[in-house]
Amino acid sequence: MVVTLLGNILFLLLTLGMAWGAAALWYRLLLPAPWRQLTLGLWGLVAVGLVVLGLQGQRLSALGGQLILLAVLLGWWFRLRPTHDRPWAEDVLFLATGSVTGSRLTLDHVRRFEWRTRDEARVRWEARHYDLDRLDSVDMIVSSWGRPAIAHVMVSFGFGGEDFVVFSVEVRRQKGERFSEIGGFFRQYELAIVAADERDAVRLRSNVRGEQVQLFRIAMSRAAMRSLLLAYVEEANRLAETPRFYNTVTANCTTLVFAMVRGIGVGLPHDYRLLLTGKLPDYAFEMGGLWPGYSLGELKRRGGIVEQALAADDDPAFSQRIRRGVPGWEPITLPSDGPT
Known part of the structure; x- marks a missing residue:
């Protein structure tokens, strides 16, 4: 019972993390069209698919997929660096x-x-x-x-x-x-x-x-x-x-x-x-x-x-x-x- 509850909480948190990831890509992904739209579309498709998979009872597979995707995303996120070298207003x-x-x-x-x-x-x-x-x-x-x-x-x-x-x-x-x-x-x-x-x-x-x-x-x-x-x-x-x-x-x-x-x-x-x-x-x-x-x-x-x-x-x-x-x-x- 406790394991199930913890699994549900983790699944919810990772699902929210996937939603945050979609917003991070929307606002910060610097790719030319159509690659930016393609990346966002793939992220959304996979994120929804993993949620559906988890709701259908394949919780471990869904959690594993979410963890892998978020690890990749965070690796990109923490490599972002501020700069003074932009065409400023x-x-x-x-x-x-x-x-x-x-x-x-x-x-x-x-x-x-x-x-x-x-x-x-x-x-x-x-x-x-x-x-x-x-x-x-x-x-x-x-x-x-x-x-x-x-x-x-x-x-x-x-x-x-x-x-x-x-x-x-x-x-x-x-x-x-x-x-x-x-x-x-x-x-x-x-x-x-x-x-x-x-x-x-x-x-x-x-x-x-x-x-x-x-x-x-x-x-x-x-x-x-x-x-x-x-x-x-x-x-x-x-x-x-x-x-x-x-x-x-x-x-x-x-x-x-x-x-x-x-x-x-x-x-x-x-x-x-x-x-x-x-x-x-x-x-x-x-x-x-x-x-x-x-x-x-x-x-x-x-x-x-x-x-x-x-x-x-x-x-x-x-x-x-x-x-x-x-x-x-x-x-x-x-x-x-x-x-x-």
């Missing part, structure tokens, strides 16, 4: 890299596109320099587009309320390629960390794509701000040296930030809202990370910056104008450099 052509000399931070490729449509922009990449001694703000920017609990999260660093640079963990798409959340589970994309001007990264989402964008000032000491910024630079440099695959769950715009925050000594517990990125402000509020003195509802309401962004548009003071009325951006005294 213009907006992810360069990865963020940087260096620090004393209190001077240099970012080599800061994106400063002037977006006309979601696909067309005046292209501009430039080196920028920042004085770490003037670093005095960190903001979380959350952009959503109507999918429940799903959003894109960026982190912006401010210097004296004048200069801002926003870091965005993104899919590194190829020219003409569109993003698929499902494809993100199957090593379809490489990972990118992009440094950008807010008139680029924020305006693209609020003004051009018509997304709902919220800005939350983070309650963080100057020492922690500096540590987090340098963690971003170090992670970006590592990624530029060693490519990684993007993953919709394990390597995305939230999980990498979470790992960096924990890496600078901030003890944050794991939580399902790290996967449901649209819920990240709720998690940050519960952890005491958002600007104090306000309810979560008020922080969300006053943090909505679309109206300000549309009014500011291409104004050089875009970053200052979108912060008007956002909690924490009134005249303030920064938290002390004690523990966060």
